Amino acid sequence: GQNIDQPTEMTATEGAIVQINCTYQTSGFNGLFWYQQHAGEAPTFLSYNVLDGLEEKGRFSSFLSRSKGYSYLLLKELQMKDSASYLCATNTNAGKSTFGDGTTLTVKP
Amino acid sequence: DTEVTQTPKHLVMGMTNKKSLKCEQHMGHRAMYWYKQKAKKPPELMFVYSYEKLSINESVPSRFSPECPNSSLLNLHLHALQPEDSALYLCASSPPEGGRRFFGQGTRLTVV
Numbered sequence: 702g703q704n705i706d707q708p709t710e711m712t713a714t715e716g717a718i719v720q721i722n723c724t725y726q727t728s729g730f731n732g733l734f735w736y737q738q739h740a741g742e743a744p745t746f747l748s749y750n751v752l753d754g755l756e757e758k759g760r761f762s763s764f765l766s767r768s769k770g771y772s773y774l775l776l777k778e779l780q781m782k783d784s785a786s787y788l789c790a791t792n793t794n795a796g797k798s799t800f801g802d803g804t805t806l807t808v809k810p
Numbered sequence: 811d812t813e814v815t816q817t818p819k820h821l822v823m824g825m826t827n828k829k830s831l832k833c834e835q836h837m838g839h840r841a842m843y844w845y846k847q848k849a850k851k852p853p854e855l856m857f858v859y860s861y862e863k864l865s866i867n868e869s870v871p872s873r874f875s876p877e878c879p880n881s882s883l884l885n886l887h888l889h890a891l892q893p894e895d896s897a898l899y900l901c902a903s904s905p906p907e908g909g910r911r912f913f914g915q916g917t918r919l920t921v922v
Contacts, residue, residue: 797855
């Protein structure tokens, strides 16, 4: 089965750093995606972690611990345009991907 | 070309209508997906096609009928829908099945 938890809402200040956590219990786990979705738009890919550790891409980094069933997305130097929903999604050996409910991030001036 | 194109962008249909949603990608991806997304909810997987064959049907009602005419096209045929089927319908593709999803912009469907 699939069980994914992430906070519903977070608020942060422009220029700051925010960490969005995601915990999961996924049978046949094979990796974890992070997507960003602005209201009324399609999700866009941010990162994919398969192995334990931190992957950095510019202002965004993603971390995975397979043994703990835990991931986080780290956003640095927050900008107003980063206000969006952030979805973590687990991937399985069978190729199925299940999304968490998403974290709505609001960036304030 | 790294786009997934969906048409139409908006669709209003009555409960007795028949309509189709279309999705196209030219990235050579061999897996294509249909998702349904309600407001403030994550995308829910409906169907997966892998190498033009239906590989996953998430117990979707038969009033939704997918079709994959070739490796670049994916259709979703709609018939006798209910108002609760109103949602954003997202198409996505990935290189192999299970890879990173490339999403189209979606079709906003309203059933009246």
